[in-house]
Amino acid sequence: MKNVTTILVMIVLCFISCKKEVKTETVTTKDSDSIKTEEPIAEEPVDSATQMKAWQAYATPSDAHKWLTEEVGTWSCDMTFWYEPNSKPEKATATATVKMILGGRYQETDYKGTIMGAPFEGKGTVAYNNASKEYTNTFIDNMGTGMMVSYGTYDEATKSMQMKGEVVNPVSGKKAPYREVYTIVDATTRKMEMYDTKNGTEYKSMEIIMKKK
The missing domain is CATH 2.40.128.20 (Calycin beta-barrel core domain)
Known part of the structure; x- marks a missing residue:
């Protein structure tokens, strides 16, 4: 069971590593038109070991x-x-x-x-x-x-x-x-x-x- 979970986690991590996650935040400009724009803000990087630990916890049946x-x-x-x-x-x-x-x-x-x-x-x-x-x-x-x-x-x-x-x-x-x-x-x-x-x-x-x- 642990081996299967680890394999699944590795697949997810490989998928995540192939794309860059970004957040968006609404910023109101101060010009005369008061136009609102959205600028991408990069998420804080998370190391692969932390990601694997989180996905293993998510995928493993718990006390609940x-x-x-x-x-x-x-x-x-x-x-x-x-x-x-x-x-x-x-x-x-x-x-x-x-x-x-x-x-x-x-x-x-x-x-x-x-x-x-x-x-x-x-x-x-x-x-x-x-x-x-x-x-x-x-x-x-x-x-x-x-x-x-x-x-x-x-x-x-x-x-x-x-x-x-x-x-x-x-x-x-x-x-x-x-x-x-x-x-x-x-x-x-x-x-x-x-x-x-x-x-x-x-x-x-x-x-x-x-x-x-």
Whole structure:
């Protein structure tokens, strides 16, 4: 694994060395026309050893990836949906198969079940970005053509991950915010809650209780 990471880092460094990075800065002139111009300002040079160290840290799974690895396995999902605020809940079930991919850098989950009598399939990924120090969650399924993307952080004290993103309403075509809370209840139980916003008010739209088989 270390050899593969080192090779990847060397490729990146070779690419970087072939181009000169510059920053731009807006400068306002003092002439009568007050024209604004942008002048390139060279970045401070970084030696190759420092660059390699940074890229190795970026490419290597960290402690933040450990709890993602602990979720590998098969889970039964008891799902509850609320399609409108204070509406009657709808129930569904699914099975989630979790695995780590690309050398333990990303978590991938495949969902299969039935929702409202129709076959349901979905795929989710979770990544922890060592550089930005945040998690990214993506989700796609066979009940739409869009991808849900959210970003957030994990709180060790509450054993929960708070994620925020936007989703497009297929009826109005407009984007609306949503929020996810993913909680590690115990070693074999997880809870995922989703909150949508309608008419400016947030409401709970989904809850999934996951039990490891």
